[in-house]
Amino acid sequence: MKPLVVLVGATASGKTGLSVELAQRLDGEVINGDSMQLYRGMDIGTAKITADETQGVPHHLFDILEVTEEASVVQYQALARQTIAAIRERGKTPILVGGSGLYLRAATDVIEFPPTDPGLRAQIEAELESEGTAVLREQLREADPESAAVIKDARRLVRALEVVRLTGRTFTSFLPQRNHLPSLEPVLQLGMKIERSLLHERIADRVHQMHSTGLLEEVRRLDAAGLRKGRTASAAIGYQQFLRVIDGVLTEEQAVEETIIATRKFARRQETWFRADARITWLDTACEQLIDQALEAVRG
Template sequence: MSTEHAPAGDPRAHTPLVAVVGATATGKSDLAIALAERLDGEVINADALQLYRGMDIGTAKVTAEERRGVPHHLLDVLEVTEEASVSAYQSAARQAIAAIRARGRTPILVGGSGLYVRAALDDIEFPPTDPAVRARLEARAEADGAPALHRELSRRDPEAAASIGVHDTRRIVRALEVGELTGRPFAAFLPRPHHHDPLTVQLGLQRERAALHERVALRVHRMVEQGFLDEIRALRGKGLDRGRTARRAIGYEQGLAVLDGALSCAEAIESTIVGTRRLVRKQDTWFRRDQRVTWFDAAGGEDLADRATAHVARAARATARPAP
């Protein structure tokens, strides 16, 4: 049940949906657990790689002990051979949010996978896909060239064509596929910054860039010490090499290269640090674009969780609507 439709007097009518977002290694998981303890909440994962069973060390997944008894949802729900789906995640996350509220508790979404966060929080509709239609369009692109399909897209959906490069075969094919299956322009499915739930409060965690880079390096070295390579070796036995999403994850891709003799351990560590720092910049750019996020300095003192809790309470009061 959404708070939008909670009956008069129902405590869920004023229960916010809290999201803790930001770059890797800022301390999001710690803050989410602390907020859950203060707000009688449960945590919902919004990190695409933490959906995978067994990808624990390399994703810095919180252990059972670190969760301190706080229930966590949407962790360990996929095998490494499966491909993560944003649309499937959206459905699962919203079901988890509704179930947590039905228990009279506060849902707390946490993660740095920007599109997954947006899928859970915003009014985003994901268009259908049809393997046969896509295969036919891909075959045409191969035979006639991407520019030919781009010209067709210009006739059918000028707005989409204007935003997609002439040689961007993947996006051209997707836009044509969406148009053929739905009869609607591709732009109709683009995300817009409008919360699905009006009682959503987004908190962003930030750290000074040099300090964050140092934390990233320390995290990668700690992963190795904790047995990251053994984890990758075990996941290879479960089909990691066949996983289109999982095997390309930063750290796991490098670890597989070490096992294959293509990289030394030192080279893999350096590559993982560089790749993670690049990811940090991308995540920061993504979340900074969202003006609805209120930012907190993660190094701002031991009262961070108290300040964040106070902000959630103020924001919830400011956005709450009288129950019908």
């Protein structure tokens, strides 16, 4: 069976271009592993690959959600595995590409996701509204001190309490442990290693280009389509900043700078996540023979 090639790394590290080259050389098809690129219409702000840039290589799991919908890692897991199987049935090489660490792990590793109960979640959200964050955080601290110590935002607090009340287990017990889970597939993971100052430069250039090519207009269109109703999509970097431009809170220049800063912080979190996985073979993005490096790793 052909291996599933997984190409990971920080945003703006060069994954998209290399994935197309790999697909051309390996007779492959590309699968999206970026949670924000699942959304239809979120093109400029997510640096989504264009039709011309695909160079005829089939791409999958892009533009499958409306901005009002919630992205679900459980749903993505099923879709990604179905797509991988279908590509292999065609005799092609599946190439999974992205920077959303948990989504990528969901596609490849044995991960148990906790169940959900919309009614229970609504009840906890009502408690949050009436009793406040401190009360719910204390409840979580008593039931799951490890999760309580690291969860900062109200949304994850509600989710952790939902899991505790629904299953009797801690939210932490469902979290995947790196390097110890068997993969469901023959997998080769390749990582994009890039020098920090170069990455920062690329991020700044990319955000300025997004602005100049119409990010504000894209956000306006999506706002009219209900972007603010989608909790996941509206929180995406770049989109949340330019919604504040529409609201008159930020200038366009301020939104650009805040987006650059937020993207750099996000890239550091991505690097931390991926570096912790010893299964990844790292590629030097500064190498002129980058594609040859990648092909050697695949053939090896």
